[in-house]
Amino acid sequence: MxxxxxxxxxxxxxxxxxxxxxxxxxxxxxAASCQKPQAVIDSIVHTYSHEYANIHRGVHTLSVRATDKFEGAREKVRAFINAASTKEIIFVRGATEAINLVAQSYGKSQLKAGDEIVISAMEHHANIVPWQMLCQQIGAFLRVAPMNQQGELLFDEFEQLLNAKTKLVAITQMSNALGTINPVEQIIAAAHAKNIPVLLDGAQAIPHMAVDVQALDCDFYVFSGHKIYGPSGTGVLYGKQALLEAMPPYQGGGDMIRQVTFEKTEYAGLPHKFEAGTPAIAEIIGLGAAIDYVTAIGxxxxxxxxxxxxxxxxxxxxxxxxxxxxxxxxxxxxxxxxxxxxxxxxxxxxxxxxxxxxxxxxxxxxxxxxxxxxxxxxxxxxxxxxxxxxxxxxxxxxxxxxxxxxx
Amino acid sequence: MFEDLRDLYQEVIFDHNRNPRNFRVMDNANRQVEGFNPLCGDRLTLFLKIDDHVISDASFQGSGCAISTASVSLMTEIVKGKTEDEAEALFKQFHEMTTGKTEEINLEAIGKLAVLAGVREYPARVKCATLAWHTLDAALKNEAQSISTE
Missing domain, CATH: 3.90.1150.10 (Aspartate Aminotransferase, domain 1)
Structure with missing residues (x-):
């Protein structure tokens, strides 16, 4: 100490x-939201004072500067969670939006009636409701792995829920209501043994422990920027590239296209395919500053x-x-x-x-x-x-x- | 300690929280409405016996914070013997008092309920005090069986 x-x-x-x-x-x-260090506050002031314009659009100098900083934040996030590529880092508004994105894009395209999604008894509403909505839409079923009185996942019962119909496990890395840290390595190994992909809700875990998505081998990882000393309105979806490539866009709009005619649209590649519209530019650059800050401490x-x-x-x-x-x-x-x-x-x-x-x-x-x-x-x-x-x-x-x- | 909270947590409130009045199921009630505040999980069931437009008996069951428990306890005391119209008028006065819409509190009309005026300085707690009264309002209007403050 x-x-x-x-x-x-x-x-x-x-x-x-x-x-x-x-x-x-x-x-x-x-656990609701963290406060912000001066470095993050300064970053936002600096962006709006010196480097703000829309990104990925203009040829003008400010737009290029803002784009460089924004994409720089993506590289910082990649390095922070040790993703293989910045193509696997999708910026969203928060963990909630990231889960909704996976439910609506991955879930709707890959799951069908009768399939099952496994969550745990200690999930935040953000890792319950998007799956319930998906289940209602496609006729899939939500299965809930129980916990004991201490608030620990009953691993054997979790494992028994995994069957041929299970198409996704979505589970929190750390419970926001109880503090429980789940044995995610074990969970992922058990799911992968049956070829079931795993989404980890890292909203609560991310400010408290080092996360290495390649070592974990999770298929999706989501977190919110505001819980790791960054600005609100920022969040990250990590997904393995092959999964993200196969997924349809979540929202349509600007910035997510390669070519648009009234007859058809060709989508942009990763990560932009999932980033329709102008994002929270200064805030995401600020998230990069927050990551620098915690990384410097360790x-x-x-x-x-x-x-x-x-x-x-x-x-x-x-x-x-x-x-x-x-x-x-x-x-x-x-x-x-x-x-x-x-x-x-x-x-x-x-x-x-x-x-x-x-x-x-x-x-x-x-x-x-x-x-x-x-x-x-x-x-x-x-x-x-x-x-x-x-x-x-x-x-x-x-x-x-x-x-x-x-x- | 807690000097700042004396207006909010008056002794009457602690008293009603410790020993809620009319805390019982009423077997011969002819109105029964559930009140729920999803923000904090407060739940109450209000029972009324109304004979010829007069509230002859009022009681409740449920669990909630001190403010909400004291509010419903005090309410069941004060509405007993009142006509439906009088109870409705009291609801309006109580609502105005707790939401700060009126500065002047008509002490004669509101009586003991004035101890709950302190919540208007605590916007996050106003709903704790008003849940009971919204539930009463629904019971008087004979509305659906469940009322939510959200």
């Missing part, structure tokens, strides 16, 4: 100096630091008698989801907010997870690399105080 440059990192995030209700901000809602160092934070928070939380931790997987990322006896999560959220502490209270877009635990909602503190033990102390003191007030 001593080598982790926490003071420098905190100084790089201007919003961490804010006061909320006259208290120093303690931002513990990182994903392994970030993971180690956050693991210590989670251990500390868990130890402290376990000392509060009426606190129940929801999600106690052996392999877990920096998420502490909990309930308090007789105190509703929304009251916890409002009470902690008055102390300057931002947590999430609600169903975390994972209503089936809430149903599984028989709770309407949970309170969730989620940690990022800029959080500290002192902030966890403030959180725990706040929880103890509000328990007293509620009596």
């Amino acid at each position: 001593s080598t982790f440059p926490i003071e420098q990192i905190r100084a790089d995030f201007p919003i961490l100096g804010e006061t909320i209700r006259n208290k120093p901000l303690v931002y513990l809602d990182n 994903m392994d160092k970030i993971a180690a630091y956050e693991a210590e934070l989670l251990d500390y928070a868990t130890q402290q939380a376990e000392q509060i008698k009426s606190l129940n931790i929801i999600g106690q997987a052996a392999h877990k990322g920096g998420i502490l989801s909990f309930t308090l006896d007789r105190i509703h999560p929304h009251d916890i959220g409002t009470m902690l907010d008055s102390l300057g502490i931002a947590i999430r209270a609600g169903h975390h877009c994972a209503m089936p997870v809430m149903d599984f635990y028989g709770v309407p909602a949970t309170a969730r503190a989620s940690f990022a690399m800029y959080n500290t033990r002192q902030e966890i102390d403030v959180l725990m003191q706040g929880i103890k105080s509000l328990i007293e007030v509620f009596g």
Whole structure:
């Protein structure tokens, strides 16, 4: 922990100096969205001040500059997740759009009535609803692999769901509601043994661990830029080139064509085939800056630091008698989801907010997870690399105080 | 600690949260409506017995935050004995008070419900206080069996 440059990192995030209700901000809602370092803010200001124009269009200098920076961000993303080619990096608005793209393009063209898609019991709505929509459209079926009370995937039961009709596995790498980190290598190996492609929802995992899509051998990987300290409105779909080549476009429009007549259109090659319309140019360049930022610190160092934070928070939380931790997987990322006896999560959220502490209270877009635990909602503190033990102390003191007030 | 929240979490609210009034199933109810706030998962079932346009009994079941529990508990107390029109008028006044549409609170009409006025400073919590009343409104209008604040 001593080598982790926490003071420098905190100084790089201007919003961490804010006061909320006259208290120093303690931002513990990182699973919903992360704050932005100055480097990302500067990148956006710089783009709009010096390098902004539409991309892939003009011969003029600014357009060329903007295009170079935009495509430069694509290379940064490629290197960050170790994709084989920038052709495999599709820019979208977020993980949600990426999953919808795969469902509507890959799913609609490759699956048929009676086929099955396997997800898990701990998915975010974004990895449930697009598949339900696809199933309704084509007559396919959604199968849900169960989990245990700790919030761990029941691997044997997952494996038993894989059969000749299974045409896709779509599963989260890390649960946003529970913190569970899934054994994705094992999942992918089991699916590939039956020639079933795997989509990994990396929305929650991406800021917390190093990801190598070639080592994982996943077929699709999706994540959102805003959860890795980048701008909102940015996201990435990684897909193996052969799969993406075979897929029809998701949306039609400018930038995704080679030639258009009123009789027919010839589509552009990868990755542009999937990038109709003007994208979030400055934001995607800003995502490149965010990736530079975390890469300079080192994903392994970030993971180690956050693991210590989670251990500390868990130890402290376990000392509060009426606190129940929801999600106690052996392999877990920096998420502490909990309930308090007789105190509703929304009251916890409002009470902690008055102390300057931002947590999430609600169903975390994972209503089936809430149903599984028989709770309407949970309170969730989620940690990022800029959080500290002192902030966890403030959180725990706040929880103890509000328990007293509620009596 | 929590000094800033005194307007929102008044002692009356804690009291009704700990000991909700009229918290029971009503076997002889002639109106029964479900209320649901999908944002936070609050659910309640409101039971009314209406005889000749007068609410002779009101009760509820369900789970929610302190604000929503206190709101429905207080509501079942205050509407008992009121005519349907009086209850509707109260709903409008309560709605205006909690959404900040009126600065002046008619204390005589609203009575104890004034303890919930604090939510107007907390936009994220207004729906917690109004769920009960939207459910009542639906019950009075004899609408569908489920009401959602979304």
